[in-house]
Amino acid sequence: MTRTVLAVFAALFASSSLFPGEKIAPRLAAELQRLHPNETVFAWIYFTDKGENEAFKSSVPTIVVSERSLRRRSKVRPQSSLVDYGDIPTSQSYVEQIAGKALRVRNRSKWFNSVSVLATKQQIAELEQLPFVKEIDLMARFRKNQSEEQLQTSQTSSRQPQTVQPQGVYTLDYGASFGQVNQINVPAVHDLGFSGSGVFVGVFDNGFRLLTHEAFATMNIHATYDYVDHKVSVVPNNPSTSFGSHGVNTLSTIGGLKSGQLIGPAYGATFILARTENDSSETPIEEDNWVAAIEWADSIGVDVTSTSLGYLTYDFPYTSWTWQDMNGNTTAITRAADAAVARGIVVVNSAGNSGSSTHNTLGAPADGDSVLTVGAVTSSGTRSSFSSVGPTTSSPPRIKPDVMAQGSSVVVASSTNTTVYTTSSGTSFSCPLAAGVAALVVQVRPNATPIQVMNAMRNTASRSSTPDNQYGWGILNALAAIDALPVPIQLNYFTATFSSGCVDVRWGTVSEINNYGFEVQKAQDTIHSIITIPNSFIPGHGTTNVPQHYRFRECGVPPGIWYYRLCQMDLDGGRNYTEWIRVEVPTSVNEEKPLAFALYQNYPNPFNPTTHFGFRIVDFGLVSLKVFDVLGREVATLVNKEMQPGSYDIEFDAKNLAGGVYLYTLSSGRKIATKKFISLK
Numbered sequence: 001m002t003r004t005v006l007a008v009f010a011a012l013f014a015s016s017s018l019f020p021g022e023k024i025a026p027r028l029a030a031e032l033q034r035l036h037p038n039e040t041v042f043a044w045i046y047f048t049d050k051g052e053n054e055a056f057k058s059s060v061p062t063i064v065v066s067e068r069s070l071r072r073r074s075k076v077r078p079q080s081s082l083v084d085y086g087d088i089p090t091s092q093s094y095v096e097q098i099a100g101k102a103l104r105v106r107n108r109s110k111w112f113n114s115v116s117v118l119a120t121k122q123q124i125a126e127l128e129q130l131p132f133v134k135e136i137d138l139m140a141r142f143r144k145n146q147s148e149e150q151l152q153t154s155q156t157s158s159r160q161p162q163t164v165q166p167q168g169v170y171t172l173d174y175g176a177s178f179g180q181v182n183q184i185n186v187p188a189v190h191d192l193g194f195s196g197s198g199v200f201v202g203v204f205d206n207g208f209r210l211l212t213h214e215a216f217a218t219m220n221i222h223a224t225y226d227y228v229d230h231k232v233s234v235v236p237n238n239p240s241t242s243f244g245s246h247g248v249n250t251l252s253t254i255g256g257l258k259s260g261q262l263i264g265p266a267y268g269a270t271f272i273l274a275r276t277e278n279d280s281s282e283t284p285i286e287e288d289n290w291v292a293a294i295e296w297a298d299s300i301g302v303d304v305t306s307t308s309l310g311y312l313t314y315d316f317p318y319t320s321w322t323w324q325d326m327n328g329n330t331t332a333i334t335r336a337a338d339a340a341v342a343r344g345i346v347v348v349n350s351a352g353n354s355g356s357s358t359h360n361t362l363g364a365p366a367d368g369d370s371v372l373t374v375g376a377v378t379s380s381g382t383r384s385s386f387s388s389v390g391p392t393t394s395s396p397p398r399i400k401p402d403v404m405a406q407g408s409s410v411v412v413a414s415s416t417n418t419t420v421y422t423t424s425s426g427t428s429f430s431c432p433l434a435a436g437v438a439a440l441v442v443q444v445r446p447n448a449t450p451i452q453v454m455n456a457m458r459n460t461a462s463r464s465s466t467p468d469n470q471y472g473w474g475i476l477n478a479l480a481a482i483d484a485l486p487v488p489i490q491l492n493y494f495t496a497t498f499s500s501g502c503v504d505v506r507w508g509t510v511s512e513i514n515n516y517g518f519e520v521q522k523a524q525d526t527i528h529s530i531i532t533i534p535n536s537f538i539p540g541h542g543t544t545n546v547p548q549h550y551r552f553r554e555c556g557v558p559p560g561i562w563y564y565r566l567c568q569m570d571l572d573g574g575r576n577y578t579e580w581i582r583v584e585v586p587t588s589v590n591e592e593k594p595l596a597f598a599l600y601q602n603y604p605n606p607f608n609p610t611t612h613f614g615f616r617i618v619d620f621g622l623v624s625l626k627v628f629d630v631l632g633r634e635v636a637t638l639v640n641k642e643m644q645p646g647s648y649d650i651e652f653d654a655k656n657l658a659g660g661v662y663l664y665t666l667s668s669g670r671k672i673a674t675k676k677f678i679s680l681k
Helices: 002-016 026-034 051-056 067-073 092-099 121-128 175-182 186-190 245-255 287-300 332-342 427-444 450-459 478-483
Strands: 040-047 104-109 114-120 133-138 141-144 200-205 220-226 270-275 304-307 311-313 346-350 372-377 403-406 410-413 421-424 489-499 502-523 538-544 548-555 560-570 575-577 581-585 610-617 621-629 634-643 646-653 660-668 671-679
Touching: 026 040, 026 121, 026 133, 040 121, 051 092, 067 287, 092 104, 092 114, 104 287, 114 121, 121 133, 175 186, 175 403, 175 410, 186 427, 186 478, 200 245, 200 287, 200 427, 220 287, 245 270, 245 410, 245 427, 270 287, 287 304, 287 332, 304 427, 332 346, 346 427, 346 450, 372 427, 372 450, 403 427, 410 427, 427 450, 427 478, 450 478, 489 560, 489 581, 489 610, 489 646, 502 610, 538 548, 610 621, 610 660, 610 671, 634 646, 634 660
Parallel strands: 200 270, 200 304, 220 270, 304 346, 346 372, 372 403
Antiparallel strands: 040 114, 040 133, 104 114, 141 311, 410 421, 489 502, 502 538, 502 548, 502 560, 560 575, 560 581, 610 646, 621 634, 621 660, 660 671
């Protein structure tokens, strides 16, 4: 009898050592209770500090991210805080110790100072004892809902009828894809000369099996990585044609370019591709792949991300995240999405394909308060039945989705034939259409913050006056979203020259909105040594339509090549930056060079109906300033007379010009300069 009692007591004591301790989060604790000691679980392990990298806490080096990333972050952060503690890498020593006790370390997150692991219940108990482990939580795992994402394998000629493009109205031939982009007013933006050029767009999907498709022939792909198979190529190792097909479809929707067949909204953008999803029906989708991908893309300098996640909670025995957890703060993937927005990235996500219910049917990270969540409509503009709905379960609840785009019968590139086009349905395809619009907005309004971009897209959508949880703010309008973002200042000219031993910085504005003032910044490499010049602040004029002129002089600048720019500050704390101007400071006064002949970029640009042309001439003589269309035909003469040397500003009213791209040419003696502008109508 005594031996039996002791044996039972020993068994209980042994099993109690595997009971969750104080570092185990409640959801993981519930999962561990049902597991046997050798059964496995996916978990996040959060650290107390950065270990050997903690020394960088007081002064985080900017080299941890790219120059592009720093420039993008400057839209939402002061110059002194472009990088922070979250950018310091996780401790390699900590990771190695974790790897020695877990079955596998999957991914690292410097933002969350954590690693994701696959470990047994027994190993979790051992990991909890490590002194640098702060908390261990369950990793979200999902099952993708593909019930509505059915690819029609018929070729273009046999598909259901599409909206026909009218002849002679638009420059580009969109073919069968015209309806999906015209519904959101993209062709009007393309005709103004915008295609997403210069914008980095991240597309996260299940891989990209057929990047040799003709729709990608001119696509600029900057970087790729496969977080499922851990390799650079984003073509899945699995030979099945279903693996990596979805990514081909979504990528072509946002950025494909084949005249007469398919043209995506952001066909001129630069793309960063990440494989974050495993197509295997037996394998849940793990959120840590997406978290790793967004941190990687941020470090490169991504501006917009498009993710066609449409996930349901996973089946038993996996612990579920339910509609009740869609509050914007629970899952790591949603918190990472919001962290990306805080770093200046526009995060666009599909709402999901779970249709309507008495509660929300969203999937993370569509519940994020800073995430632009996209629902789906048909070609006629009615809500697609599969499109997920809100509201979130936050307090107060938030309307979701945010906006709508076509998600039924969307024209996409085939993933099995390099010259074939098909159609597919799902919010997976309304999402890249919306992300393409976001890329266009960012191109035209590069200083706009992600929240400003998101608000502009929502407030100009078809139902903006009566948003609800079925349609959000309604169907997008790309051109209206661009026009809704006012330029804080309409800069007329901006010059920086060295004369009389000082750098003379001058600028003028045509109009100002909410302008608190300016600071002058300088650098020698334009990024890693930026200095806000002390006492350089010059007050602005708030909101005014009266042209204003400003000047700042800095003396005693060391010889060499310097770059100057303006930091314009809004009354509400927002900041905008001009481009850099190069100034050469000579070693002696005798080396000073005369002011150079110059034609400045007009401002504002694009504009409707007036803009200003600034220029500088160095010799007395006949000066002409003329405007030409793209065919070389003269459409306006602004100046044609003899002029004295100096700087000039000419206002131009383009009310009689059609919208489009034009050239303006300045000639003085043998010197000629030409630049381009865009007239909006």
